[in-house]
Amino acid sequence: MAVHKGNILKLRRLGIDTNLENIIFMRADSQVSRSEGFTANTRVLVHHLNHTMVATLNLVTSNLLLEGEAALSDAAFNLLQAREGSLVWITHLKPIASFSDVRAKMFGKKLTEQAFRHIISDITHGYYSKIEMAAFITACTGDNLSLDEIIYLTKAMIATGTRLKWKAPVIADKHSVGGLPGNRTTPIVVPIAAAAGLIIPKVSSRAITSPAGTADTIEVLTPVNLSISRIRDVVQKEGGCMAWGGAVHLSPADDIIISVEKALDVDSSGQMIASVLSKKAAAGSTHVVIDIPVGETAKVRTTEDALKLEYYFKAVGNVIGLSIEVLVSDGAQPVGRGIGPALEARDVLAVLRNQPDAPSDLKNRSLKLAALLLESVGKVPRGAGEEKARQLLESGAALDKFYRICQAQGGFREPTEALYRHPVVATKDGVVSRVNNRKLAKLAKLAGAPKSPAAGIHFVAPLGTHVRKGQTLFTIHSESRGELAYSIDFLKTDNNLIQLDPA
């Protein structure tokens, strides 16, 4: 490609935070725009020393920039490792060849292993725009991916990321498919398993469409942004860790995919299987227990869907060398009382501390998962897992291990509390007969979770509770007045979250 003198520009820092969008600002009348035929919103390649990124062009029609200058959004400065005064070189972005496969997928074609490898590689390099990402995700939603395609996608995701290697032959791991508010078993299962002597280097994700991801909740209690070498140190010392997966780039394509899924508020089964298993394989795991909660308003709605998912998990796991155990569990209502990072962290601590008011559903669910893990790696005979897990939890051994892991990750801290609260009360006497998980989760998000860690819902009316008119069903917690008002607004248009039947 021909290089023209005018294609080199000097960077100015304007201080514009666009979140993860890479924007380059250039004068509308600049030499580069005119000679290259760039217009606003053209996607271009920006080069600086050994770094190259794709950015969207915004044209400056004022004197904010001088001739010969360009500016980057804050995130783009970081990505390019550039500073004020750095020189950048701007070139055309070539048409993305792999997107023709995405178009084929949009029209219902099956894609090859090679096609998925190219698509995922281009996504990892940041060549796809948000619009193209949304098209790829939508084309792969629903039943649009065959089992073969899920395997190709999983392998492609593993190929693009870092892969951890461990000396131990057996590496334990767990995962929940989510969709159930408050289902925060990881910070209970990990210390139980580690206390039993298993190696469990657990990395979790942040929320995709929920009010709290496991990493969001654990971050309330201890730092989770651990480097790979830090993870190794923690695991070497304590046998387990509770880290955020995004910080170690186990599956960089997946992190980008998840950010768009979040904006669309979708999470399809094919993508999910590839996302989960690629991260487990990249983390070096050998034995994985997967919790699939089933309920009318959970992510998985019927036992039939759960069994299909179980089959897909096991089939893909088999191809990529992972032993998978599945627990199909009750997903009719939230687990514990808290929905939102800090509120869920309180439930976790209550269970680990064996407090008399600890939510028993969260405790029992954690014990079942820990038991399955202990049995699957052969630590105890089949059927003996739950007793072993209970003994480790109730003796305080798990709490001790939990504190040690937090210490190794950078220290333990108690959860914060939200400043603004609003109780929502029963409008009549009755028995709680139905709980809408999706709407409770939506309300917690409107209140600010997970961005504001102390925001969310404190839910005190599980199925079967007898309530009197005026009694609190749940309390909204928020860190800002605006968000509290916003979530209360939503209740005015839709207050059908908890159904009361005559007692």
Place this chain on the structure above:
Amino acid sequence: MAVHKGNILKLRRLGIDTNLENIIFMRADSQVSRSEGFTANTRVLVHHLNHTMVATLNLVTSNLLLEGEAALSDAAFNLLQAREGSLVWITHLKPIASFSDVRAKMFGKKLTEQAFRHIISDITHGYYSKIEMAAFITACTGDNLSLDEIIYLTKAMIATGTRLKWKAPVIADKHSVGGLPGNRTTPIVVPIAAAAGLIIPKVSSRAITSPAGTADTIEVLTPVNLSISRIRDVVQKEGGCMAWGGAVHLSPADDIIISVEKALDVDSSGQMIASVLSKKAAAGSTHVVIDIPVGETAKVRTTEDALKLEYYFKAVGNVIGLSIEVLVSDGAQPVGRGIGPALEARDVLAVLRNQPDAPSDLKNRSLKLAALLLESVGKVPRGAGEEKARQLLESGAALDKFYRICQAQGGFREPTEALYRHPVVATKDGVVSRVNNRKLAKLAKLAGAPKSPAAGIHFVAPLGTHVRKGQTLFTIHSESRGELAYSIDFLKTDNNLIQLDPA
């Protein structure tokens, strides 16, 4: 919703052109961001007097803005009809209820008429982000829309736009499904039909994924951004017009959908039928002739696909009260010689002016369509249309009518020529046996068409041409050196545009 004092901000003009993206710039540490819990890339509602728009938030982390100030992208200033110093009020964007139907569509559900009405209404109001638009378009691509859903989508699009009413009982119209470079029959058919006494208030679109839309080509010759009252004047005076549909907001949702389809380079049949017929209905047409070119590298690849499309067009037309005639035509190679706005306009003028070197394929195709139109409205008996059309063209009556229409629209001008050119020659002797329409179109776009009107391809080697090594097959035209270099670059990686077989 509670209004806080800090939610009112005074506008500064920073002069940032983001194309059609509405961006609001606010200080990261402003009262509004903190009290409302806004972060970078949050979508918010911005109110100014009687105008409201959805904008994406960029946070300013420098002193580019003072406390109490906000800035808008250039397009957002226009949309909101605001000026420097105007006060705006910022509020949360409520969750878009209709997007849950889009999610259902992503998972393969059939949508109701009501669902399409809500989705299209929200799109028209600008409530959908580009990502959400891409998901909606992808979910409706391929065979994902049933005939019923196409009818609902068409009706929803008609309902959101302006609808023109005419006193005449018969209003003629034409359309080509496109995909065939250079297929520019409208500026020939309209003057023939108008010269025959038909009322033909033709509105056309700009390019979606092609190097030139009909409106782009006609704009080279005469202004096309006509208001509705201007269209009425032109049609009253001359019986026909050749305007751009986007300027009259016949289907505002469709204009937004098209801008995203363009970014994805897709155009699916369901969306296309709804797009075309909603605009025809909105334009007040009663009789429409539709050209469907069929070819290996045209948009429609087989006669079977064309017949299915014909059935869908007629079925939807029947429900919404349009009489549809279809011409299934040969789409094996480009029509005429030009590909790109100005180059196509030259072909059109050559035909209208009865020049000896006028492309006969463009002429014959135009005569067939004009004939079908004259017959369908009953102006001439079946079978007598082509003779009548030929007589009007060859006598100069059509050219005279063409100039009059241009005059009424604001004046006629000759096409401009591109500064930079590059001939592509045969690498061996042979006969042209195959022409790749898609790649020629792509090359014309890389050269700058339709943004740069004089850019494109001048194609001089139609099927069956005997060529010698070194003889020009086509010439690339470009308005900038960068774009010319860019298109030549593409040829280096893919030069399989025109296949030569031994003579």
